[in-house]
Amino acid sequence: MGSGGPAAAHDRNAIRAAVADAHRREWAFVLAATARVTRDLDAAEECVQDAYVAALDAWARQGVPRNPGAWLTTAARHRALDTLRRDRTLRAKLPLLIEEQSEPDAFADGAPAIGDDRLRLIFTCCHPALAREAQVALTLRLVCGLSTGEIAKAFLVSESTMAARVTRAKKKISAARIAYRVPAAAELPDRLDAVLTVVHLVFTTGHTAPGGPDLVRADLVDRAIELARILRKLMPDEREIAGLLGLLLVTDARRATRTDAYGNMLLLEQQDRSLWDKGRIAEGSALVIESLRGGRPGRFALQAAIAAVHAEAASYAETDWPQLLVLYDRLLNIWPSPVVELNRAVVVAMVSGPQAALDDIAKIEADGRLDGYHYLPAAKADLLRRLGRVGEARSAYLAALKLTDNPAERGFLSRRVAEVSVADGR
Amino acid sequence: MAQYAILIYEAESGYASGGEDAWQTAMESHGRFAGQVGEKGGKILGGDALEPTSTATSIRNDVVTDGPFVETKEALGGFYLIEARDLDHAIEIAKLCPAPFGGVEVRPIMDTSGG
Numbered sequence: 001m002g003s004g005g006p007a008a009a010h011d012r013n014a015i016r017a018a019v020a021d022a023h024r025r026e027w028a029f030v031l032a033a034t035a036r037v038t039r040d041l042d043a044a045e046e047c048v049q050d051a052y053v054a055a056l057d058a059w060a061r062q063g064v065p066r067n068p069g070a071w072l073t074t075a076a077r078h079r080a081l082d083t084l085r086r087d088r089t090l091r092a093k094l095p096l097l098i099e100e101q102s103e104p105d106a107f108a109d110g111a112p113a114i115g116d117d118r119l120r121l122i123f124t125c126c127h128p129a130l131a132r133e134a135q136v137a138l139t140l141r142l143v144c145g146l147s148t149g150e151i152a153k154a155f156l157v158s159e160s161t162m163a164a165r166v167t168r169a170k171k172k173i174s175a176a177r178i179a180y181r182v183p184a185a186a187e188l189p190d191r192l193d194a195v196l197t198v199v200h201l202v203f204t205t206g207h208t209a210p211g212g213p214d215l216v217r218a219d220l221v222d223r224a225i226e227l228a229r230i231l232r233k234l235m236p237d238e239r240e241i242a243g244l245l246g247l248l249l250v251t252d253a254r255r256a257t258r259t260d261a262y263g264n265m266l267l268l269e270q271q272d273r274s275l276w277d278k279g280r281i282a283e284g285s286a287l288v289i290e291s292l293r294g295g296r297p298g299r300f301a302l303q304a305a306i307a308a309v310h311a312e313a314a315s316y317a318e319t320d321w322p323q324l325l326v327l328y329d330r331l332l333n334i335w336p337s338p339v340v341e342l343n344r345a346v347v348v349a350m351v352s353g354p355q356a357a358l359d360d361i362a363k364i365e366a367d368g369r370l371d372g373y374h375y376l377p378a379a380k381a382d383l384l385r386r387l388g389r390v391g392e393a394r395s396a397y398l399a400a401l402k403l404t405d406n407p408a409e410r411g412f413l414s415r416r417v418a419e420v421s422v423a424d425g426r
Numbered sequence: 427m428a429q430y431a432i433l434i435y436e437a438e439s440g441y442a443s444g445g446e447d448a449w450q451t452a453m454e455s456h457g458r459f460a461g462q463v464g465e466k467g468g469k470i471l472g473g474d475a476l477e478p479t480s481t482a483t484s485i486r487n488d489v490v491t492d493g494p495f496v497e498t499k500e501a502l503g504g505f506y507l508i509e510a511r512d513l514d515h516a517i518e519i520a521k522l523c524p525a526p527f528g529g530v531e532v533r534p535i536m537d538t539s540g541g
Binding site: 097127129175176177178179183187 | 428511512513514516517532534536
């Protein structure tokens, strides 16, 4: 490939796109393999960054390699070995703890890293000795390759706050000797649950963004789905992973219909079901069936099953509400959470009427665990509105409005306040 | 192997109101704990129980005052210095450490050898 000439600019764009694509697809793979050599997450990150920069030049000269991930891994590991040889002080005093027998060829140049390295990285980022917000930040930084600035923006904190959070977490991994490994079978269920919780949190943050002009932050939603896909590929026998991926796909299938052309939020019953992503629903539903098979299903499998019942209903009215009630009861059984109780109450309204649901919500409200959770007054307001108790509905909508900053949700609640105010003769 | 401190924080009132029995039971548990650490592949390098905070004297900027540095419901009442493979191993050991009136905190020992 020659430089200059009219084709050069086009080539450069194509190369840049190929590198960006490899950044998205291969970052975790390359970083996880490089961390083995550097035994230090910071140093690994630097070497991987350098490898991506080097790729821009090298791929322009030699063409894009058939396996970009392997090329980048080799480049990053070479860089790591060079740096280690040149600068002995870089050998961290507290090297990342890697089990010795796990990869005999760790220092063999160009040796393909085993897929498990990405799992090691993910489990290290989501170690329970790290705070949840640090787990999320580290996962997005190290596994997804997001910049600190991008993560800060997604979670509405300043870049310096996020940088400090990431630095503190990395320092704890090294100082407290958190091992770079996949947990043993005995601890796996708990540790995997923490990983899945982090992925789910990334998804929900994107699905209903805490701020910014849009209801959905597509980048975070897509990252979460990619993470779930990686986990699914690496641990195909874990049914809760199938459940989580199914949940994310089926939920996200409705993305295009959750707001109208003006960005106003639409409820499930107002959405145009013909626009739901059939491919995602089918893929997700198949995963749900798999996740429910063989033994007691976990909380992600059951949530996915609930989402699938909604997704497969021809219309809101034709939804299989009794089936949903059964699923919610099973979910509550293994995961007694007030949020689940609240969602169950919405189903109770469809099966036994709004008054029964209001009674359930009154109990949830009384125990105080959902204080400050805007979906509680919003659900209550909706039930009161349906019972014609518009005055009470209005105060409940106003209470919900006070508790959310998402503009699409605020718009929706404000419109409801206006509607019930008219009905109330205000 | 790495070194960790297991710091035992407990409500002193637990032992005060539980009397000799509570103390005796706790001492027996600590005796068993010492054996369990070895079975888990760790090692106890040291440790002791502390007299209650009512016996503490604090010194800040040469000013000597009666009492602990910070008044808390659960006070540092004892510690172990242990050796473990990594944090997971240390946590596994610390979970066995008796603290009937509170809990324990695991802290890595800083390597100050400068090598």
